[in-house]
Each structure stands twice: as structure tokens, then as C-alpha cells.
Amino acid sequence: MNSWILAYEGYNPEEEGLREALCTLGNGYFATRGANAESSADGVHYPGTYLAGGYNRLTTEIAGREIENEDLVNMPNWLCLRFRIQGGEWFSPDDAEIFFYRQELDIRCGVLKRTVRFEDSRGRRMNMEERRIVHMGDHHLAALETTLSTENFSGTLEIESGLDGGVVNSGVKRYQSLNGRHLEVLETEAREDAPLFLKARTVQSERRVALAARTRLFNKQAGLNPKPEIIEENGYIAKRFSVDVSENEKIRVEKTVTLHTSQDRAISECSLAAKHDIQCAGDFSELLKTHIIAWEHLWRRFDIRMTDRRKNRRDDRPEMILRLYTFHLIQTTSLHTIDLDVGVPARGWHGEAYRGHIFWDELFIFPAITLQQPEITRSLLLYRFRRLDSARRAASAAGYKGAMYPWQSGSSGREESQEVHLNPKSGRWIPDNSHLQKHVNAAIAFNICKYYESTGDDQFMTAYGAEMLFEIARFWSSIATWNEEYERYEILGVMGPDEYHDGYPDADKPGLDNNAYTNLMAVWVLTQALKMMETLPRDSVEELCKALFLDQEEKDLWWNISRKMRIVFHDGNIISQFEGYDRLEELDWDKYKKKYDNIQRMDRILEAENDSPNRYKMTKQADVLMLFYLFSSEELKGLFKQLRYPFEYETIPRNVDYYVRRTSYGSTLSWVVHSWVMARSDRARSWTLFLEALESDISDIQGGTTQEGIHLGAMAGAVNILQEAYMGIKTRGEVLWIDPCLPEALEKVEMQIHYRGDTVEFKTTQEMCKVKLVSSRRNSLKIGFGDGIYDLTIGTSRMFQL
């Protein structure tokens, strides 16, 4: 196995959904899936393109309640192309006899290839080779090259190349009762002598999408120019070409598509732009050349080269998966969306699950891009900044001050969390209280501070970051209440990251008190906000405080809360996930493991049994453990000291052990966090968990959820384990710290980062770490290692013995 190629051989209808999800091509703006289950029936006719940031509001009657929510919009299908031998059916792998089938994603070049050799029911044999790209250099372009070779027959081939505006959202089974049609075709043009043109709009958000397609045919010698038949039906337009072929003849078809939307910059109107662009577009080989250069430059920044110690092992699977996940990361949080108003949906742009909603996944994703391409993180933070007013209004409506970002959000930044969700196991619609996950606000503040630490981007911080940070701090200070009895501040009635617990057993209303993760994050945010007031230029801070009506009294309150927040403990130094956690029952894990094949989704199992996870000491995913994921032990020690709580050497291992044992791995993030928190204490187990984290999507370990969209947080989290946990690369203050700790299985890891404008190369082995300052605007870099801080000058490297 080549570590740059994801290949599948053999046609397997059952696996098509997963293959499709993993071989998705796109660049954030313009994502397309390689194939999907629905469309494999007609061979190479693949719907499923998503519009970055295209949402529609969805009002549906569910379980007797009217639910209003946002839904990701499908794009017109742009690369659809099908063919048949005269008189036969359109080619479909399900109908033909397949001699050879290979699908290959070239991760390095961003090219999806497919080869099929088949025979139809009349014994006519053909070979099809296909290459497709969504251009990484020009996000308005995509192209498909299809080469059809006859073997044992002559006759007429019919090739149909079209644009299809009739696509619907149907990729997630449990959403099928919702309205899936979000596109209305406004205009089509299909003329023999001009590119196909289709313009559609999203029905509620009224965004326009315009596509133009050019199809050219070639044989060995030259371009063919057959007069096409024009097909126009119900939002689908196509050109159908008939070409006479003899035995052993090759016909090559190039289809190029341009796409513009009404949200694009630098255009007058999207139809004009799409039509203009198609006139200027080069041929497939030209597009491929510039596309590969764009990917080459991305890989220079993003590739992490790891060498396994098992020299003779069979394959490079972990390396390949790491690259596949990085590939998805790059094309989802794309350079191409920097100028658009696009966030990071939990499932990327690759599937319809969660309807494109934005959650807290940035917390896992940003660390894997900020040191590679900080502009991307910046633009994604600006996505949050633009929704600051919406968050302010949400806080105010709920009786709080500052800004309260929603748990799930879409285009306008309002709360889009569902009010009920379906348990497929019981068939019941259950009240959904996930909007109580106020901790998303801490994640946003954390991301702002980390971006600033990695880039030193003062302009961002003064113009945008500080305002968000202060408003979030303000929210935490207003949701915190004073408890006379304990003489401590508390946060009541919220949910932590562990979604199995949304309230106390048999309580009237949802919500938990003093979730340790939430409380400690609030303390951290308040502390950072106060520090930032000292760090940033005085005049900027003054202006901001004046504009926000933020006075000394309020800052004093922040200080007080950040020194007197309550954290609940039990069993000595076990940090209680929330107040009262210790009074919950232990789950009989063995009983359920025996009864069910897979107990990852214990919530669904228990609900179907008329029980509730709220009754048990059991978590879906890391909650208290998130603290050890985000902070070093020194940082945690500092926070606990600030709160006058004890924090001993054994606090971390004891808590890790306590909570890992009580996790059902209901989220793909669990493996990432657990691998991370054991990186130093149990290297072997950490490595095993890392390998499991790597498998999460490629093996669809949640049994079907990958087909509904990749898990971008887990993908990025896995990449970041290498960088931050194993390579030990950490930004702290003005110093770049390294503290490597490779698992035994790894011989060597090499990568490059971009830190505050400097390019730095790392090579880490079991014995040493070599750091090289490749380029710098400051001529020297401060590296922290152990107890020392070392200056590295430009062009030089330094070796640290481990």
C-alpha cells in the first residue's frame, strides 16, 4: 500500500457509501462526492455536491411539534456523465459483469480515479477510466476526464453529459421525513453550440448558484465534434453525443464545469461569471497541472511524515490514513473559503448529518491548522465574530450579559440545536437539551487565545478577538451565581460535553450543576480576559471597554469569580463531572456488553429500555478528561491553586483511570482524547488508542455514521495527537516549546510548522529532536526545552537529546 493512495479494488455495492464519503473531493467551496449509493445505479452519474454555507430554514412537524431548523443545501449535480452502447442500458456496475473495478483517491494530487472493465449482457466488453478533480487553485472549477475503450465490438457509443438541478437531500435515513428539496431551478440553457448552463436558487435563503459545463470528445488522433442531441427534462439538461467506434478504440471525454454563487466576490451576477469562466477554462491537462501545484504547496505545509519502527510491515496504513484525514481537513477548512463566510461543520461538507451545523469541533480542528496555515483559522474565527451580535442577543434574551454562542448554529448564528431527536432504536422522539452546552463559549474563547499565541496577530486580537473574548467572559460572569453556604461561585443548570447527562435522574427540568469542565473553563476564560486587558495596547483596551460599557466593577467581578469558582470532588481527588455525580449508580457494563453487540450508544439502548443514562456513572465522551486534553499539568496546577483547591501529582492519572473506565465511546472524539491524555503515562495504550482513532472513519467504527459525513473533529484530533502530544510542539507565551514523547512504535516523525511568521522544521526520533529555523522575519526564534530557552537563528538547526 502506497501511503498517498486510498484504493479499493473490486466492486462492492455495500461498501459504496463508505467509499464515497472517504473519497469525497472538494475544496470547501465546491465539494463533491465521488459516488453515492443512490446514484451508483446509473454508473458514473454522481449527485451530491454541497454548497459551502448554503442553508435553508426547515420547518417540519415532528412528534406533534413544529420544529424550525436549518438544513444544508445540496448543490446541483455538476459532473454527471453516463454512457451506453447503442441499444443497451446506461452503464451501471450493478447490471454489468465486472471484470475489474478499482477506485483510487490520489491523496497527494487530489485526483479521484476509477477504472472499470466490464461486459454487458450481450457480451460486449469495455474499459472505462476516469479522473476527476475539484480545482485547488481556482475554486470555481472542476473537471472530469472519462476514457472509454472498446474491446471486442464496434458500433455506436452514446455519451450523455449533463447538469442536474433536481437533487435532494436524502443522505441521512433518519432525516427522510424532513423536506429534502431545497433547490429550485430558475433557468437552463442547452444549445448544441454552447456550454450547458443551469441556474438554481436555494428556496429559502435565496442564494443563486450558476453552473456552466463544457464537454469535449477526442479519439486517438484529434478532437471529435459530433452534433449532440439536447436533453431537457425537469431541471436536468444534457448533451447526448453519439460516436461510432470500432474494436479497440479509445474515446476520451473531457467535461469541465464552472460554478459561481450569488455570494461570490468580484462578480456582477453569478450566471455571467459562470459563463465567462467556462470560456476561459483550459483543458483537462492544463487544469490538472495547476491543481497539482496547488496541492503540492498545501502538502509542504500540512504533511506529517511518520516512520513506523516495523520496517518490514505489510503496509503504510497509518501513514495513509493520517494523510487521508489531513486531506479532508485541508479541503474542508479550505483556503478557498477564507473570503466567504463559512464555518466548520462537524461533518465537514461531506455529508448531510447534523445538517451542516457548527458545534464546538473547532476546538479539535484548529490546532491541526493554525501552525500550518494560520489564515484559515483566522477566517474561521471571523465567522464567529460576525455572529457576535447574534450571540449577544441570545445572552440578553436568556437574561445574561455579554455573548452566549449557541451550541449548534448555521447561517445567522442563532441557536439551531434540535428540540427533539429520534432514537432509531425505540422509534421515539426524545426532548433534546443539548442547547444547555454553554461550554461551547469557552471553546471559542480558548480558540481565540490559542490563535493569538501561535501567530502574535495583534491586528486580529485588537480588532476582533478581544471583543469576543471580553463578551464571552462577561457571559460567564453573569451566569455564575454566588453560593452563600460555600462562599463560592457556581454555574447551575448546564450540560458538559458528555451528552449522556442532561439532567438529574427524575428531575423536573434539565440541566446539571457545577459541571467541572464548564466551571474550570469559565475560570480560564475570565483569567485570560483580564490578562488580555494588560497585554493589549492600552488605547485599544480603553476604546473597547468604552464601546462595551465595561467598567471596573465588572472587571472586579471577573477577578473574584476567577478566584472563587466552585469545583466539586468525590472519592478524594476525583473531580466530579458535576455536582452529585458520585450519587449516581454504577452501570453494569458486562450485562450490556453481553446483551448488545455494540454499546457505544448506551443512551439509545437505555432509552429504548425505558431507562435513562442520567441515572448512571457513564459518559459518552471525555468531559472531566477534556481538562487534561486542553491543559498541561502545570497549567491545571496553576488554575487549581488560583481557586485554592488541592492538585496533587496523582490527580491526573487517578481521574484518567476513573473516567476512561466509565466511557462508552459514543463519540469519535473519545479515542482522540484518551490517546492524548495517556501519551505520557501509558505510551503503548496511547498508541493503540491513536490507531483506533485513525480507524474511526476509514473503518466506520460507528457502523454507518461515516456515510452520513466524515467526523472532522476526530480526523483533525488524530493529526494533532502527533503534533502536540507525541512531537510535543506547544506555543506558550513568546516561546515555542518542545517536549517530544514518541510511542515506541514510532521511529521518526518529521513536519514543518509556521509559527509567528517563521517556518520551522522538526525531526523527532526516540532519542532526539532536531529543530531548524528555515525562514523568519525576526531572524531568531526562542525554543523552550526542559528548563532552558534557546535562541535559534535563521538557517540553523539545533539538536535536543531526549
Next chain:
Amino acid sequence: MNSWILAYEGYNPEEEGLREALCTLGNGYFATRGANAESSADGVHYPGTYLAGGYNRLTTEIAGREIENEDLVNMPNWLCLRFRIQGGEWFSPDDAEIFFYRQELDIRCGVLKRTVRFEDSRGRRMNMEERRIVHMGDHHLAALETTLSTENFSGTLEIESGLDGGVVNSGVKRYQSLNGRHLEVLETEAREDAPLFLKARTVQSERRVALAARTRLFNKQAGLNPKPEIIEENGYIAKRFSVDVSENEKIRVEKTVTLHTSQDRAISECSLAAKHDIQCAGDFSELLKTHIIAWEHLWRRFDIRMTDRRKNRRDDRPEMILRLYTFHLIQTTSLHTIDLDVGVPARGWHGEAYRGHIFWDELFIFPAITLQQPEITRSLLLYRFRRLDSARRAASAAGYKGAMYPWQSGSSGREESQEVHLNPKSGRWIPDNSHLQKHVNAAIAFNICKYYESTGDDQFMTAYGAEMLFEIARFWSSIATWNEEYERYEILGVMGPDEYHDGYPDADKPGLDNNAYTNLMAVWVLTQALKMMETLPRDSVEELCKALFLDQEEKDLWWNISRKMRIVFHDGNIISQFEGYDRLEELDWDKYKKKYDNIQRMDRILEAENDSPNRYKMTKQADVLMLFYLFSSEELKGLFKQLRYPFEYETIPRNVDYYVRRTSYGSTLSWVVHSWVMARSDRARSWTLFLEALESDISDIQGGTTQEGIHLGAMAGAVNILQEAYMGIKTRGEVLWIDPCLPEALEKVEMQIHYRGDTVEFKTTQEMCKVKLVSSRRNSLKIGFGDGIYDLTIGTSRMFQL
């Protein structure tokens, strides 16, 4: 006169157009004019709001040719409000007897006030006071407060508050044969119990604009809640309120409007957003409070405080005008458009002249904003970056390499220069060759390099700036041709900034050879591009060169051209404006001065006389002199030396004298450039020219053009004379240089700048200059003065004796 107030007393219908242009309120996104001639007929019903970046393509038959061009789109009229005393006519200053009329623009607070005391034909006396704002803190909001006081009558007042989608472009007389209707109303809602709502679209570019308006009435005691009559007619909707009033009663009307467009970020759909915002909008006093804070923070950055030596002089007119021009500068190149794709039209957003097109005015505008609010310049440079592909295509279509930005452009970045223009003097449509002004490309490159020098923004330069710079350099290298005879490179067939010369007398085709300004700017651009390749991080440059297919051979060509460009001289060291300039006839200035009142537009005079300015040594505006405007004598000396041409001490004064004598001041930029180039050689004349530059719009010295839109380049240029020519503040390399030289009339000038993240205060008098480093991220700043470079540490100041 208060230096923060522009006030007019007395109603003068003839002056309304000018008053309106100067009292325009807006924030780039949401500009509105205080009044206009057309609408003064119905009193307080003021059309004229422009949509930032809203363009329509315009196809019109002119002089037998079909002309396609872009046209700025008018916005629905949002603050229209009118009133009448029952049974009378709607109030209009033209019909009523006016006892008192005062219009006042509060420049500091961004508030337009108007007071009118009048009596109608039946002897009923009333007073109206009005305040209006376009909110500087929230660009979706505007508000109007109207207070109506009865004096000697009781009865019923009718007040009508509406939204009008029926506006047309009709502000420029000579465009009236063009189609002026660009808006189509899509939807209106007018209900008694809900805000008014109007949604329109621009007919060709399909942008949606949604407005919602809330109107509330109050008397002295409380809110009134009269049931309104609903008016709906042809794209206009309104609520008409009837209120019974007695003598000496006050009725206060608050109208608040929200506006969203389909181009907005962080919304689902613009109607939803406008309706949602109006629900959340505070009352007038709340909006005013936050609006003033926003302006206060802008003035902290932008205000230049100058003190005239004539202590006892009558008024603060120059200070007031300086602030008025700064005010226009701030609201046109607004912080609010940073997130939109908006450029800087020559006439701002304040009038329809030039149809909102973008020219080269950024060259004059950026220096007045980059050291105040660099984010604005950055976003305006990104406007150019987004149109780089369009410029590449233009270059390629014309047979050149690299990027050729157009002389006039709009939404899509294509060339929008008119092909013919009207001479109102002769009534003839004349071929317009202004697209030959390729020098706009040098201006863009210059702006990129200056922005980088002032900010040190590496991220911008590597991600965007360098690519534009290299592509523009490449264009210059491909348009330059080798002349065997002179063994020099030449640039043939172009136009310089002086638009009076577009070709040789009686030549078949337009264009001039070896325009000195163009050739020298090309040399500068090529030199800077080569330098930038050495300065920027090696890996970024490598990637860029690879992506642009830019090889060593091409760089060698750049180097050669930048050493061997041809400049033509005559009369010894007079730099010929273009090759052959010396062979043109001298104009008999006295003859024309006698014959015509105003000879600023000699082109129109000569054309009407069947003559042509191409025949004469006469310029509309600075051309060769632009070189002395943009470069210091040291820099010019360097460039000439690089080209192996002589450059003596007297070159500058001789050329200044030569060309100033031959200028007709046909552009408002002439005063700016002339004042600048004499700042050191003739301080008194420079000051006189500066004062004339200040008058250019406020006195409408071109006789009517200000009403068609302010001249933003001249306004900013005037501001920048103070900063760069008189205060002598210049960024060069890593050092902030000062070299003050105040005209005798000035006692003191004080200002603040933001240089590379530092805040620096300056106070300059005739004798000294005091520099203080207020805040800095680097803790120290390098100040260059005379032959020395001085370190300034944070919080300290240094006095330089002049």
C-alpha cells in the same frame, strides 16, 4: 465658526445640491444624502441612498453605438418622512414662508441637524427640528428624529413615514439619456401593527435589499399610539399618522430603519435579517449614544489638529474643512465595508458621477488612511486582489503577460471605461481612450508596497500582495519593447495621467509613446518586485514563482528593463511628458482666459472649437509632476541613476515651474499635487494652493461637479499634504522618518498615527517636532530625523529641534 460644524443658514434652493453633497451621511455600506434638489420639493422626503458595491450593467445606444457599462445602483429611500397640517399641502420649503432655516452637519458626532421655522399660506406657524444618523457602530441601522412644534394654531397634524423603492438614478444631468431605473420592488408589507417592510432587487446584478422601518410618535408626556392609515402605491409604502395638536405643542417622531442586503455575511436571508434587527433596535437616544462613541474612536485616530498663527482671525474654516473632508474619507472608506467586497469609487458613495467606478484614486486616498486605520487599506487592496484573475485575462486578451488592471472598473473587475463621452459644450459624443491609462497598474503596485512598508504585514504580502506585485511587474515587462536604435526599452501607445493628451495630433490611432510617468513607474515596480523576492521568506517566494510559472529568465528581463528604460528629455533637463511633447505648440493662455470665464476644461473648449488639446503643451493635471509627488528627491535620484540618466539639483524646481505654468487645473487633484511639490521650495505658494485644494469641494470650484459627488481623491490628498508634506511623516524601510516643514501660516499641527502596531503622537511647530510612542508591541520605535536614527521607547517622547 466652530471647526466641528458645517452650518448653512437661510434656505437657498440654488445651493441645495451642494449642501446635500457635503452633508451626506453614510458609512460606506449605507450612505444617504441629507437632501437633494429633486426632493426638496416635498420637504423632508429625501431620496438618494447608494448601495455600496451595487452595480448594474447598462446597455445604451449613444451616438449610434451600443455602449455597455456599469452603473451605480440607487438604494430604496429609507428615511422619507413628510408632514402637513390638516387640509394643507405637504410641507415644502419652496411653498411655505420660511422665517428660519438652518442646516448643520455635526462632523464630530456624525449627526445631520435641520431646523425650519415657517408659516403656511393660512398663517399657521410651526417649527421643525430634525436629527439623523447613519449608525457608525452598526452598519445596518439608521435613524431620524423629527420634532414638530406648533405655535399659533391647533388642529390635526398628518405625518407620513415611508419606504420608497421607486427611486431612480437622475443625479447627473448628462447621464439622463441612460436608463436610470435599476431597482425592482419585489415585496412590501405595510400593516398597522408591524414595521414597514420593503424588499427590492437590483435588476441585473440581482442583489436583494431588504429594509424594515419602525416609526414611533411621542408628545411631551409619553408615547402616542395613533392608528395609522396605510399607504401603498407603486413601490412606495408608508404609514400616515394623524395627531391632534394644540398651540405650542411638540410632537416627536422617531423613525428607525434597518437594512440588509443579500451580500451580507452572517444572515440566512436579508428580509429575515432586516425584520429581526428592527425588533432589537434601541430608541433614538440609545442609538445616538453608541453612534457617537463609534465616531469618537474614529476621531481619535483620524483627527489632525492644526492651529493657525492668525490668533484673532474670524473663523476656523480651514480646520473645519479639513475635518469635513476627513469625515467624508472615514465614512466612504469605512470600517463597515471591510467584510464586504467594496472598492473606493472616485466620487465616494455620494453621487452618481462616474457611476461608482473605481479609478486610480486610491493612490491619493490610502496615504490618508493607512497610518490611521490600516485594516481599511488592507481590505481595499483585497478588493484588487479578488480582481486579479480578471486583470490577468485582460492582459492575456491584449497580448500581454501578467495582470493588466483596467482604468475604470466595477463589480467584476473588467474594463468599464466609457468608449465615448459627451462634451456638454459641443453636444458631441467624443471617442474616449482613457482605457489607455495603463499607469493605474503602477498605482496599485505602489499602494501594495506602501501598505507593506507602513504595516509590516507579512501575512498580507505573502498571501496576496506579492502575487499582485509580481503579476503587475510582469505586465510592465511584457508591454515594454526594445528599441535597437536607443538600446533602451520603451512603452508605446499609452496615456499618462494628463487626460488632455490621448494621442499625437492628427495621428490615426490613439496613444502616446514613452510617457515619462508611466515609464518611470514601470521601472519602480520592476525594481520593487525584484527586491520583494529577496525580502520575503524564501519558501513563499518559491511557491509563488512556481504557481505563476515565473522563471529566472523572466526575472532577468525585469532586471534589464529596470536598468534600461527610456526617458525622454527636452530643453536640457525638462522631463518630456511623453516623446514629442516638445514639438507641440504653446497654448495662448491669455486668449482663452479672455474669451472664457473658466478655462479649467480646456479640452471641452477646444473640442467645441473643432480644435484638440493634443496639439498643445498644456495639461489637465499633474503628469510628470506626479513623480515629485510620489517620490522624494533621493528616491528619484536613485531611479535616474539606476537608468544612467542625469538628475541634478535643479531638475525638480525647473520641471515644477515648467509644468505648473502649463496646467489648466481641469482636475481637483492638480491643487493637491502642486501644493505638495512646492511644500519645500515655495512654502507660501504651497499654503495658498493647499487652501485652494481645501476649497475644491466645499466651494464647488468646478462649478457643479460636487453635486454629482464629492472628489474623494482631492479630499484625502489635502489631508495628506498636512501629514506627509508639512508634518513630513514618512515610512521608509524599517524606520519612521520625520522631516517637518510647516508653512508660515501654521503655528502647530498635532496628530496620531498607527505604524506597525505602534501608536505614535506628533506635535509639530515652526521650531520643533515632538514625537511620543504611546503604545507599542515592540517596546521601541526607530525614528529617523536628519542624518540620525533614534530609538524611542514606549511611553517616552523626544523633541527634535528644526
